[in-house]
Amino acid sequence: MMNLRNSALILAGLATCIAVSCAGPQSADKSAKDSSTATLSIDTASFDTTINGKSVKLYKLVNKNGASVSITNYGGRIVSLLVPDKSGKLTDVVLGYQNLKDYQKKGEPYFGAIIGRYGNRIANGKFTVAGKAYQADLNDGVNTLHGGSKGFFGQVFTASQNGQTLSLEYTSADGEGGYPGTVSVTVVYTLTDDNALEIAYTAKTDKETILNLTNHAYFNLNGAGDSTILDNVLQINADAFTPVNKTLIPTGELKPVKGTPFDFLTAKTIGKDINVTDEQLANGKGYDHNFVLNKSNATTPVATVSSTKTGIAMEVYTSEPGLQFYSGNFLTGQTHDGKGGAAYPLRSAFCLETQHFPDSPNQPTFPSTLLKPGQTYQTKTTYKFLVK
Template identity: 65%
Template sequence: MKKIFLKSLPFAVLCLAVTCTSCNSGSDKGTEATQQSDSSKYTSTIDGKSVKLYTLKNKKGASVSITNYGGRIVSLLVPDKNNKLTDVVLGYDSLGAYRKKGEPFFGALIGRYGNRIGKGKFTLDGKEYHLQLNDGVNTLHGGNDGFFSKVWDAKQDGQKLELSYVSKDGEAGYPGKLDVKVTYTLTDDNALQIDYLATTDKATVVNLTNHAYFNLNGEGNKTILDHELKIDANAYTPVDSTLIPTGKLQPVAGTAFDFNKAKTIGKSIEENDQQLKFGKGYDHNFVLTHHDGKMPVAVVKSPITGITLEVYTTEPGLQFYSGNFLTGTDKDGKGGKSYPHRSAFCLETQHFPDAPNHATFASTVLKPGETYKTSTTYKFCK
């Protein structure tokens, strides 16, 4: 089985290799049309640790604001076709809203294990481990005690923010003390690069990702069904009724899951397909054709703003989620906005869901002496 640590290009080389292939980023500085988040509303002390909002800006005027509470991307301002800065991620106006029970992981760092683990258990080296159940009978995004709710140590250096966290042996049921470092870098070509690094003192499973909710029309817009999406994948991992992979790889050809040619997200989402019914839309892992970090694995474009998002990764899977469980029942979003059904999408780079329970999936086991190392870039152009 393939190990989770990836013998890929060094991050510095990887970053230089990333170029926007589908459009021209432009060189004009954006106008300050969208306000940045009020940092005072994210300043607090949690579990004796200081929480702040950190903002990275590039030479073109784009910016990203991140809180070290859960490593959450709070806002991401990028220029649209008219050079107007547009916030393209969903989130809240204050720290307190991110701490409420049942919030949908807006912008969070996810760990130890991104996505689902069936029945909240797995066996490693002959021992069965039991995790916190927080998604019906399953574990989702690390459980109730996941990385999304932790205060990370933060160090900013210009356009780079380094977050670190030590997860104790047994935390949320996972074995081993895990030392984690995640680095956010905002480049001058409007790319947000996320580099993940982890080591352990005991064999464990690791699958880190970020759970940003995007709407390229601008956060608060009521739909993403008009977005045009392309995913470079010939197969996906079908799921059971609880959204746990069956272990099979299903070809996308001739199905609603074929995004090899760009189409709107809404084109096939209401087809009479059992998989779409299970997920109430798209909530599935795509098996990427390539994942060397050099070419985009997914491209999304807004018909309104002209903003294009390209995703690059060294991970073998991509969870495409079409915001099916957003309800819009409250107005806790930024500026008092509501976020209704399918008003955002997620493209979570990852190893496959429930991989510890499927020998045919690439291994997510990390052992002492090994280093978990992976990189994902979200690049915006117009």
């Protein structure tokens, strides 16, 4: 938990290196069963650099409650997200690194990044647009994941901050990553005074293309650095999900969740069914599946998560038809280079990535991800935090 001195330092911006304790120190020899949360330490100066001639910085949005989000324009990454717990103390609920160089490492798990041009997987990286075949970069075995090796997660966005809003812009050149069309993208982050992080995406293209944008924040409502999310309680408003093969490509089926471990219509802990014998759980090494969201309105969350430890709850609102629930199955905890020296072990975070469905360009029954000249791509997702 954050003490008063560190809280004051953060809110006043009096230090370059920000240090807060989320729930006590965690030494490198702690086992995965130790749920104490590591000390967060972000060297803001390390984000102040130039990449490929473009300026990179760490931007901070703070609301009237003292809640804050820190975002770098390198990949549009959410580096920290501090929200009040049941005691009113600020807790960081997203995983990440404390300096820029770690975000540039090959194989890092897309912590907090804007994902594009295509969120999730495309089978064999192949797709057809306007009768022409295209080949995207292969970066996930035989498939393309999150746009390929030249995805938005590694690009520098042009940033403009106005109070509690950060606007990020990027132009993806025709052919970048194997995708057609020059695509101009704007992503706007807004931290509201009711502790909601809004992410609004807008894009246009000069040639027919496919586009599927999302954010890859890794959440743990016990606090970033806590060893597990299996005790976080999750509800997803989805009657069906899209089963996958062993390379995590959808089979094309929409399978009812009823009677399966994928039934989150009634809230349950993430860990309740994660280890049961199930072909789909085996394919994903846990949950790594797209949920087909039931139709909802702007006032109805598509998912809700809560922590009994901190009392923090998160509601997810989106205009997207799908939600990728990922239970952190590929986190290893082998190194301690997370914020405050934290190791992020298996299933110490979850992702709720709002999206169109994986491999939609090759699945004619899935919602289309085609974007044409003259059209405007628009979608919005909100992560709202409250205390239960």
